Amino acid sequence: MNDLKSTEDYKFLAELTWGGTCRTLYAPCKIFLPKKVRERPRLVFYPDTDTFRLLIYAKDCELRGSLGNGPGSITTKASDVRLGDGNQRRWGDGLDEGYILGYPKQLLIDRNMGQDVGNKSASFYFTESLLLSPFDLLTQKYDGTVEVEHVSKVQFRLNANCLLSFEYEYRYDSGGSSETRSWRELVARTDLDLLPAGISPEDLLPHIDDFLLLVSLAEGRRCACLEVVWSQQDQLLHLFRLDRTIPEERANHSINDCLIVNIKEELEPFLKKSYDTLRNFPEKNLLWSALASITWFKQSTIGDDFLRLFTALETLVLAFRRINGLELAVQDDAIRNEIQKDVKKFLHGHHLLKDGTNSSRGMLYENIPGLFHISLKRATEAFVETYKIRLDDVWPLFDTSTGWSLLNIRNKIVHGEHFSEGEWFDLMEAKMSLRVIAERFLLSMLGWDYQKTRVHWGNSATEGWKAAQTRLSEQAGGKEEGLQISDLPQG
DSSP states (O other): OHHHHSOOSEEEEEEEEETTTTEEEEEEEEEEOOSSTTSOOEEEEOOOHHHHHHHTTOOSEEEEEEESSSTTOEEEEEEEEEEEEEEEEOOSTTOOEEEEEEEOSEEEEEEEOSSOOOSOEEEEEEOOOTTTOOEEEEEEOTTSOEEEEEEEOOEEEEETTEEEEEEEEEEEEOTTSSOOEEEEEEEEEEEGGGSOTTOOHHHHHHHHHHHHHHHHHHHTSOOOEEEEEEEETTEEEEEEETTSOOOOOOTTOOGGGOSBSOHHHHHHHHHHHHHHHHHHOTTHHHHHHHHHHHTOOOOOBHHHHHHHHHHHHHHHHHHHHHHHTOSBSOOOHHHHHHHHHHHHHHHHHOGGGSSSOHHHHHHHHHHGGGGGBOOHHHHHHHHHHHHTOOOTTSOOSSOOTTSOOHHHHHHHHHTTOOOOHHHHHHHHHHHHHHHHHHHHHHHHHTTOOGGGBTTOTTOGGGTTHHHHHHHHHHHSSSOOSOOOGGGOOBO
16 A cells, blocks of 8 residues: 555544444554645554454544644544555564554644734635636746746635635645656635634635536536635644545646636626526525536446436426426315315226226326426426527427437436447437537526527537437337447447
């Protein structure tokens, strides 16, 4: 294990508690801190033989440990620590040795500075983002030093008391060799003295996560906040958010991949408008869920991508249903119950369901509640009409007059229908249309005109859908021997 061969940053006696406070064990622990934001800190426990046997059965521990006392001391806390891989070797005569790796959801390192740090500030560290990156001018001098001039930077106001200023933090590491590596990390800084009493940087994280989802939508690449460093009184605190998914690195990502076209003029208005809408939306959880699904850009199969996008679309329509009372055709419970009784009575007395067909009648009874639900098609049409969204340039959602609709494809994938390799490549066209539709719906619900973006009406991304739909319809009668769903090409 590489961690065992490198030098730890901290070592202390860890107190591990689980089952409330029912069980407590102690074990030496080493923490290996990362040099880059994209890397994870590692926890390694070195229990004795008896403790090792008990720890392998522990789940979701709380960790606490201290190193030193007074100024310069370190206190470490970790929540929901999952104990994973480990190894124990028995040599006898008290020479047994072993280790267990710990995987916390969050890790907080608190350093006692010994005196008041004065100006209180917080630094939030992010993965890469083109849209949030500042413009720095770097000048390399003859002696090898580099001078950095901060020309311009992006700022965003989360609320009346919190202004985020995005900049680069430049880091250097020699790694014990004669060569020095340098890189930069994206960081947003804010003044904590302006926050109301009792509000900490941890309280700002849900707001920052909301903001970053909107940045991810605009950029076409996920951005995440993975670390926070802040000062308060005589403390310097460093929080690692290990329950966050690290977005994939995309070296070739460019401005051409961004959803917002006119970044210079429209990025700031888009972020402000959509952020205010998201924070105050009556069905925020549903809107947030759809936003998270649409901005999930990790590589997966075509089928998985298609279902995720269709689910996001249905989630947006569900939010619209709830806001506008479009879930049930009959809202009154008493009236619905009365109608259900009449329908059951009619089915019970129907002459075609009398002789040996009680099982059929029972299955019909089970479907009666569904009669009152407004169909997805009707609710979606109301959504389209309300937000004035044009869909005549993309693969039809429900219309089957020219071939399979997107709903047909969704149902076939859900039920595990077999597709040939050629059909999967045609389904990629369907997925592209579905993404355009989902993004138009999402942008409209966020209060932004989708015509100002790359998913505007008539965009070239979906121009091949008609030919693909025709090919799929022609092949529907006789399936070719092809790939199983487990062998799908990547989308």
